[in-house]
Amino acid sequence: MAGNREFYYRRLHSLLGVIPVGVFLVQHLVVNHFATRGPEAFNRAAAFMENLPFRYFLEIFVIFLPLLFHAVYGIYIAFTAKFNTSQYGYFRNWMFMLQRITGIITLIFVVWHVYETRVQAAFGAEVNYEMMANIVNNPFMLWFYIIGILSTVFHFANGLWSFCVSWGLTVTPRSQQVFTYITMLIFVALSIVGIRAILAFA
């Protein structure tokens, strides 16, 4: 009975990208944005998140496992595509390619980011304003973070668009067109939130 699971895996992959991983991403960016109000505001917001009840449960079931599934299956999906934007330079085909490329960039970024923060925290480091400020003190790391944030936010925003097609929410060309505008606005808005936050540490 190994066969005929693909439909359900794909739907699960699609769902997890938005709920909970996408929801977590938005929440994470908003909390980080407290850094624009100074180190104390950020430390208070971060401490609030750290002291949420059932922290390990939430981390494992709301973030780690869904992201792990989405990422592993995402790599498989990305590598089964054969990009052809040079022959078919249509807008959606570019988005198709960017969705897969930003997925891979996001994976590299997230693995490094989690290693530098959450894994270090498990070894006793304190995650606070100072930790991030030390990281992005290095211009290379600042750029790494800016690219990582833009890539993740694009992947999420454009992913919302394909999520709506994958579940049959946007069916007609017009609804898909309107949703393209909406998701690009989401991309711009979340990019501003994310970039403002990281620059607040620099």
Next chain:
Amino acid sequence: MSENKTVRFIITRQDRPDSAPYEEEFVIPYRPNMNVISALMEIRRNPVNAKGEKTTPVAWEMNCLEEVCGACSMVINGKPRQACAALIDKLEQPIRLEPMRTFPVIRDLVIDRSRMFDALKRVKAWIPIDGTYDLGPGPRMPERKRQWAYELSKCMTCGVCLEACPNVNSKSNFIGPAPLSQVRLFNAHPTGAMHKAERLRAIMGDGGLANCGNSQNCVQSCPKGIPLTTSIAALNRDTTIQMFRDFFGSDEV
């Protein structure tokens, strides 16, 4: 002067299904209103390449010569399309002809589109009307819906949409856009709708609908203007409902 005008072709050829492809150039005399098929016929009549060497005639497929059978599909100047509808006057020279490599190449420009016909069988792209007794006339379709369905029924299984799709390739078993849209066509028919769930379950199998990654190249490339991506999104909605029905059960029989 016109008798001196020529047309230049660079054709990707292949002698056997398992042999390596190679390019061969041809220069043929121009005639007014030529299309790619009539040019290929000229090469067949006088199989001499641009270097003046005698060669084997280029093999291709054709049937209707009016863009309704899909047999003559090939990649012309980088775009998959029907050779019979490709006018020489409208093509940039040298004209490059290649087989649609998404499909197994049999020889030169001839490809094997069997997978598309197998896909139509797999998704039950027909309306069962045979019984052990006369079933009588079926229900009528509203005229507006008939016109809408007619657009979907124009598919000629030409394979252009599979060739354009980044997810139809040797690394994936994606069935491709054309048979998916046919599911929508037959599910929309009043009699065909009796087997709606069966068709939906067929495309919920491996290599089915879920493999679509929304590059939407298919809808841009289809020579018949079939709204393939609308069909796919509509089927995504139908299969969402079907998935819940199959899991939780349904009050509908």
